[in-house]
Amino acid sequence: MLFYLLFPLLIVWIGRRSKAQVWWIAGAACVAALACGEAARAVAGSDAFGGLSLYVFPPARLPEFVLGICAALLVRHGLPRVPMALAGALLLGSYLVVHVLPASDGYGSVRFWSLPIALMIVATAQADIAGVDHPFRRGMTVRLGQWSFAFYLVHAVVVTVVGELVFAGESATLAAVLIGVVVAFGGSLLLSWLLFTYVETPAERAIRASTWVPRLPGRAQPSLD
Secondary structure, eight states: OHHHHHHHHHHHHHHTSOHHHHHHHHHHHHHHHHHHHHHHHHHHHHOHHHHHHHHSOHHHHHHHHHHHHHHHHHHHTTOOOOOHHHHHHHHHHHHHHTTTSTTTTSSSHHHHTHHHHHHHHHHHHHHHHHTOOOGGGSHHHHHHHHHHHHHHHHHHHHHHHHHHHHTSSSOOOHHHHHHHHHHHHHHHHHHHHHHIIIIIHHHHHHHHHSTTSOOOTTOOOOOOO
16 A cells, blocks of 8 residues: 555656666665665564564565666666566576575565566566567466456465465375465465456446546557456
């Protein structure tokens, strides 16, 4: 909610900056994201709850949000083309690297992914703008992307409930754990589809149809299909 409230202010302020200034803001956001991740890791070393609190503290995650805004604006400014193969290789490399770094405790490593993920989003957006076909704009991957926000909302609850059932005793067999993973993923996916289809999409159509939604002159409104 903090990000949604700040977005209109941030997009206007950053959008009025020059291309060079947006680059500086993006760089500062990367450094700040890494610093927040290191702070969370350091706190977690002595206090796991404190590390988790900083990990989910919205202002501590704000640099990653700002980086996303900068990435979008730089694409709009005509950012040099980022090959999807290169972005994918960097993302895969970062995934492998964080498992050998001291920060691979979940608190510090997540910020290490910020830049590679931003580059992958940029590469995908540039490919879409250029009309280049790629796996992320086909069939089920598009649907999964549409359901992803609802999936984000429900997965933690589903995982917690399934975890409580699977680990109700002192220990669980490997078979029980694997079944729990399948049930948690499948349940989260089903709920995300239901929310997207019967809540999110109708609500968005109603909002777009209302008279108070501002319309940008000379620019078509995005389709929900």
